[in-house]
Amino acid sequence: MAKVGVSEKTFHTWKCALDPNNRWIKAEIIERIAVRVWCGLCTKHVDRLRGFCNFSEAFVNGIQESALKSDALAKHMSSAAHMRAESLESGPQPLQNILESTPIGNPRWTVCHAHTQTHRPVLVGTKLLINLSQLLNNVQID
Ligand SMILES: [Zn+2]
Numbered sequence: 001m002a003k004v005g006v007s008e009k010t011f012h013t014w015k016c017a018l019d020p021n022n023r024w025i026k027a028e029i030i031e032r033i034a035v036r037v038w039c040g041l042c043t044k045h046v047d048r049l050r051g052f053c054n055f056s057e058a059f060v061n062g063i064q065e066s067a068l069k070s071d072a073l074a075k076h077m078s079s080a081a082h083m084r085a086e087s088l089e090s091g092p093q094p095l096q097n098i099l100e101s102t103p104i105g106n107p108r109w110t111v112c113h114a115h116t117q118t119h120r121p122v123l124v125g126t127k128l129l130i131n132l133s134q135l136l137n138n139v140q141i142d
Contacts, residue, residue, distance in 0.1 A: 005035040006068055014070045018077055024085075025073065028062070038062035039076060041085040048088060055081040 006014075011027055011034035019025040026043075028036040039059040042049060049055050058067070059076050076082055 004065060005030075005033040008032040008034060010034075011037070014073055018070070018073050023089075024077075024082075034068070036062040036064045037068060037073065039082065039085070041089055042076075042082055045085045045088045049081050049085060052081045052084060054079065 008029055011029070015022075015025050015027075024039050024041040026038050026040045027034040038061065043060045046057070046060050059082070063072055
């Protein structure tokens, strides 16, 4: 019988070694067998990774069957495209900190959390600053 995946136990061993914080390795597990494994980060940022040097959609579509090896996961983790996805993921962090720690960002920030897309806080934050500047422009100074 053809091997269709790796045992859930083996998969967890890989995950603990390569992704202990549960940041990127995702799997489809059927009857305790990991049949397909993909990268959550590269999938999330795929639109910005396309056209990137050596970018392969293998870890977006998911690897399976004979391609499903810990070596492949380790190789993906150190690939340029994956590192780019990592930096895209952590990129908005400073702005998020600013928004959360200033009175300007706070009122809308709770709304932002309802959206999972990372660019939302940037757009909302920018819009807020524009609104603020419009508000200031409208203030009459006697
Ligand atoms: Zn990746």
